[in-house]
Amino acid sequence: MAMGFPDHRPIDAPDVTPELHMLRIAEIQLPLDHPEADLRAAILARLGIPDDQLLSVSLFRRSYDARKKSAILLNYSVDVEVADEAAVLQRQPAQGKAVSKTAIVPTPDTNYHFVARAPAGLRQRPVVIGTGPCGIFAGLILAEMGFNPIILERGKTVRERTKDTWGLWRQRQLKPESNVQYGEGGAGTFSDGKLYSQVKDPKHYGRKVLTEFVAADAPPEIMYVSKPHIGTFRLVKMVQLMREKIVSLGGEFRFEQKVSDVVIQDGQMRGVVLESGEHIEADHVVLAIGHSARDTFQMLYDRGVYMEAKPFSVGFRAEHPQSLIDRCRFGPNAGNPILGAADYKLVHHCSNGRAVYSFCMCPGGTVVAATSEPERVVTNGMSQYSRNERNANSGIVVGISPADYPGHPLAGIEFQRHWESRAYELGGRTYDAPGQLVGDFLAKRPSRELGSVIPSYKPGVLLGDLSTSLPDYAIDAIREALPEFDKQIRGYAMNDAVLTGVETRTSSPVRIRRDDKTLQSLNTKGLFPAGEGAGYAGGIMSAAIDGIKVAEAVALSITGG
Numbered sequence: 001m002a003m004g005f006p007d008h009r010p011i012d013a014p015d016v017t018p019e020l021h022m023l024r025i026a027e028i029q030l031p032l033d034h035p036e037a038d039l040r041a042a043i044l045a046r047l048g049i050p051d052d053q054l055l056s057v058s059l060f061r062r063s064y065d066a067r068k069k070s071a072i073l074l075n076y077s078v079d080v081e082v083a084d085e086a087a088v089l090q091r092q093p094a095q096g097k098a099v100s101k102t103a104i105v106p107t108p109d110t111n112y113h114f115v116a117r118a119p120a121g122l123r124q125r126p127v128v129i130g131t132g133p134c135g136i137f138a139g140l141i142l143a144e145m146g147f148n149p150i151i152l153e154r155g156k157t158v159r160e161r162t163k164d165t166w167g168l169w170r171q172r173q174l175k176p177e178s179n180v181q182y183g184e185g186g187a188g189t190f191s192d193g194k195l196y197s198q199v200k201d202p203k204h205y206g207r208k209v210l211t212e213f214v215a216a217d218a219p220p221e222i223m224y225v226s227k228p229h230i231g232t233f234r235l236v237k238m239v240q241l242m243r244e245k246i247v248s249l250g251g252e253f254r255f256e257q258k259v260s261d262v263v264i265q266d267g268q269m270r271g272v273v274l275e276s277g278e279h280i281e282a283d284h285v286v287l288a289i290g291h292s293a294r295d296t297f298q299m300l301y302d303r304g305v306y307m308e309a310k311p312f313s314v315g316f317r318a319e320h321p322q323s324l325i326d327r328c329r330f331g332p333n334a335g336n337p338i339l340g341a342a343d344y345k346l347v348h349h350c351s352n353g354r355a356v357y358s359f360c361m362c363p364g365g366t367v368v369a370a371t372s373e374p375e376r377v378v379t380n381g382m383s384q385y386s387r388n389e390r391n392a393n394s395g396i397v398v399g400i401s402p403a404d405y406p407g408h409p410l411a412g413i414e415f416q417r418h419w420e421s422r423a424y425e426l427g428g429r430t431y432d433a434p435g436q437l438v439g440d441f442l443a444k445r446p447s448r449e450l451g452s453v454i455p456s457y458k459p460g461v462l463l464g465d466l467s468t469s470l471p472d473y474a475i476d477a478i479r480e481a482l483p484e485f486d487k488q489i490r491g492y493a494m495n496d497a498v499l500t501g502v503e504t505r506t507s508s509p510v511r512i513r514r515d516d517k518t519l520q521s522l523n524t525k526g527l528f529p530a531g532e533g534a535g536y537a538g539g540i541m542s543a544a545i546d547g548i549k550v551a552e553a554v555a556l557s558i559t560g561g
């Protein structure tokens with residue numbers, strides 16, 4: 001029997017304001033701290049028109065070029081509305097196949113366009129598992145298209161979850177179902193909220209993500225700054241507002257509802273089973289479970305869903321004074337509010353064939369306890385929007401691959417567990433993390449006393465010797481890399497900088513493969529593996545983009561499009 005659902009579909013309304021009759025001008029370079037009027041003057045000069053013909057200007061992108069620290073430049077791309085667009089375009093030199101960076105071009109259409117709409121009398125609602133960025137965006141797009149998704153989350157609502165997460169950080173009390181990895185908002189809720197990603201995005205899904213974030217009270221500048229970030233406190237509120245929007249569009253959230261089994265018949269998804277025993281029939285299930293749902297990976301493996309071991313990285317969090325990074329990156333311009341706290345990106349290819357690189361760098365932030373399992377220690381980083389804590393922190397991690405944990409698709413999980421348990425032991429079995437000063441780590445002696453850098457990890461850091469906290473090849477690689485990093489950031493290998501271990505959850509240890517076109521599991525029709533846990537994303541933005549893609553695939557599969 002056809003089931004009726006309330007029709008909240010906004011399809012006939014324009015999705016966002018159309019950007020018609022706009023021109024894009026890129027590569028406008030001006031000195032840091034230039035007067036505001038200079039930007040308009042530079043735009044007029046590029047357009048070759050008088051002031052009264054420039055009707056509006058909006059920023060598309062603002063980045064900085066800090067290669068010359070004493071003369072840092074701001075680099076703008078802007079969209080403008082002019083009285084006579086055709087005349088401006090006609091004056092442009094003819095472009096070959098490769099359009100010059102400085103050419104003035106019609107602003108491309110970056111609006112989001114829905115690919116389908118739910119049929120009247122939708123037979124069955126799609127299910128989304130997980131409310132991280134991937135699940136939220138899959139849920140939002142499905143709701144906007146009228147599919148009334150059911151969104152299941154094992155953890156609690158974001159407000160309740162915040163208390164539980166802080167419970168580990170302040171009172172050493174871990175709640176295995178409500179923590180930094182599990183709960184509304186997913187793994188990135190207590191984070192720096194960096195939103196940049198290097199995924200290819202020809203359909204401009206990233207604009208849709210940013211637009212929705214701003215509608216949910218994110219700082220508006222995330223639309224144009226080159227390295228946007230949001231910070232933890234704002235993320236919590238945004239997650240709540242996005243849920244309210246999805247519910248208003250006909251989506252339904254169910255918290256503290258762990259999917260503990262799936263029903264697969266003849267290679268086709270038929271439904272999910274909750275820990276409570278409740279069955280939900282569903283031929284279309286988005287699997288957006290993140291990289292830490294180890295029990296769910298095991299359950300899916302036991303049910304025969306195809307998966308493979310995947311490379312990831314392990315290492316430590318390194319903490320340095322933020323002022324050291326600012327000075328190194330910005331010289332005399334350190335502290336300029338337009339630049340904010342400086343970040344860095346480092347990589348070194350070691351003589352043992354390993355690559356060591358900085359991961360999830362958090363300027364002006366703190367190192368956080370990120371385990372979801374009892375008696376294990378995992379580090380990660382977060383910051384607030386202001387990024388004004390004393391320390392800069394970053395994962396310093398070593399790439400590893402299934403050759404390091406051979407034999408079974410889930411062997412990477414056992415590898416992670418082993419080293420997370422070891423870190424718990426080295427930290428004194430209290431959820432303190434083991435730590436060592438960089439100087440001592442390089443000199444191969446245990447640390448006894450902190451120097452000028454006070455580590456931020458809560459509940460605490462137990463100083464000692466990290467040399468047995470990771471496999472030898474990883475320790476050797478990090479020992480080789482730190483002095484190399486010091487050549488790029490003078491002081492990076494300073495004696496007092498602190499390493500805190502261990503960083504093991506840099507990305508998923510498995511890939512749940514899907515068909516490139518239908519985005520359905522290779523051997524389970526109707527199952528749409530998505531986001532970081534399935535190995536298709538590596539951060540908030542890429543997970544959210546993948547959620548959009550998968551929602552479209554679900555919609556097309558249901559409508560036969």
Ligand SMILES: Cc1cc2nc3c(=O)[nH]c(=O)nc-3n(C[C@H](O)[C@H](O)[C@H](O)COP(=O)(O)OP(=O)(O)OC[C@H]3O[C@@H](n4cnc5c(N)ncnc54)[C@H](O)[C@@H]3O)c2cc1C
Nearest residue numbers: 130132134154186187188191193194259290531532539540
């Ligand atoms: C402390 C920290 C800081 C980070 N900082 C950044 C950053 O600044 N920028 C950035 O881009 N990325 C950051 N990341 C990484 C980012 O959070 C992840 O890449 C992103 O959240 C992945 O999104 P996802 O939706 O795929 O999975 P997740 O966000 O992990 O969400 C998965 C959700 O599924 C739920 N779930 C799992 N199993 C089940 C089940 N069986 N039943 C029901 N629900 C289930 C989980 O509870 C969880 O809420 C950070 C991560 C952490 C932990």
